[in-house]
Amino acid sequence: MPDPLEELRATIRSAAGAMRDAAPDAITPTLERPPKPELGDYSTNAAMLLAPAFGQAPRDVAERLRSELDARLAGSAERVEVAGPGFVNLFLADRWHRESLAAQLDAGDAFGRSTPERPERVLVEFVSANPTGPLTVAAGRGAAYGDSLARLLELAGHEVEREYLLNDVGGQVRRFAESIAARMQGREPPEDGYRGEYVVELAGDLATAGADPADLEELARSGTEAMRERIAATLERFGVRFDTWFSERFLHEGSKIQAAIEHLRRRGHVYESEGAIWLRTTEFGDDKDRVLMRSDGEPTYFAADIAYHRDKLERGAERMIDPVGADHHGYVPRMRAAIEALGHDPDLYEAPIMQFVRLVEGGERARMSKRKGEFAALDDLIDDIGVDAARFFMLQRSHDTALDLDLELARLQSQDNPVYYVQYAHARIASILRKAVAEGRAPAATDGMADEAALAKAASADGALAAPAKAAERALVQQLLELPAEAVGAAERRAPHRLVAYATASAADFHAFYRDCQVVGAPDGLEQARLAICVAAKRVLARTLDLLGVSAPERM
């Protein structure tokens, strides 16, 4: 896919290469928009990066780079300047903007997509909340993060699988079954059981279906299955769908755990002590060794998880990304150690730490504990503020920052709500296109809406457009061209929250364009050019919102 900014970067690299008599290692210069428009359209720090290797003052290197670039950008740049400590600033011609916009439109839906140097098969395992209760808001943050990350990785050219690990066996599940049984018999759940109202309802349903309160095995099975369905329904509402629901029970029943332990034993990392079987994780940087098989003969969750990750690798995963809650972050070093003990590079296992979400309203904070029965359910949050606001707010902040979600702000269906800022820009563009069709200034598609593809095609024809000349036009075009790099950067850094900032900035640039540039009714050529900019902006906003899992409305 043509990426005009990537071509500019390549030009800078080649100019830097041409002057590298001292042959420094490859540098990765920045290409960014300077803080003030007077400083040019783009700026690079390449000279400052090269200066140490040349043993020259940054400004002198910058001057040499300037003349190299000046020659290479003859048709595209009006001028190239050296400024500040050694920045080389590019003032690009109208023609460059026109051609870049045309290239973007020509790429259609492929714009933003990229091909990594080394595409990977990535398995993103997320949410994986115990099927012993409804999803909490905290799980929702993990869902929003994991799903957006998966979407980003796909756009960045990787092969992605979304997977949910169902912890459908073990102590928590037993307590869950005991709690259901107690409710079926009209008793209170045990002290360490699940006391939520949903357990009462579930017990009623199972009783109606003829379940036997004495058969804990069966209650565990049907209870977790009922919860799994409920969780899946909540996630579906939330716009999150998994490729695979992986049952931990499968690992136990299929002797996968024994096989994994045996594998580790053959590699020489397993020993017995105090009646238990241990993995020598300290060999790989962990604080202490960890138990795989308890003295009562039951495998630990850790052993099951090792078998699980081994299974992921056997299924072809080249990278495993497991966003985990902050309350489990202590678990990460031992899992890393286990990956290494299995004979793999531990770096292919990544566990982004999800910090907590706190719901804030008038200073009050909801607690989130499933077992005590007082929790903030994701469904309740969606009912309250809607999917778009929920996902936008949860993705607004870096995953490793604790988030206070302000319900009062998120609930507002008004101008104060930051979600609508971006959506409104999209709706405004749709409105312009509708008007253009209504006045016969743009072709209509079969559905009566503007034929965006036709507009794009006409615009990308060579020389068809007047050049974007106003500052607001140029700024918007430049902003839209950032999408591919933004998407790749957000994917590589596992940081979907960057897209929220990008979407907000793009919307702001559109609103400024809207203020300064009349579209429908502008002089011939200019009107076509602006309609093309509108189409490009609409696509970028829709794409970005989609990556966030937020809708892009045609009207508001």
Added chain:
RNA sequence: GCCCCGAUAGCUCAGCUGGAUAGAGCGACUCCCUCCUAAGGAGUAGGCCGCAGGUUCGAGUCCUGCUCGGGGCGCCA
């Protein structure tokens, strides 16, 4: 005690792997609808980037120490 994360505007937080005069939203204050959606725009006020050192042409960003807050240190998951 050890480990992880955080500390940036009144509030909630960004800051693109070290670059130019540190940004956004909310809140406060002033303006702008004969005009494609005012869910918008223009502007003002608001900062010792937790503290102290260090690294270098340059540090909110990297290193060390400290303070405060959150979390974790189980043969639970």
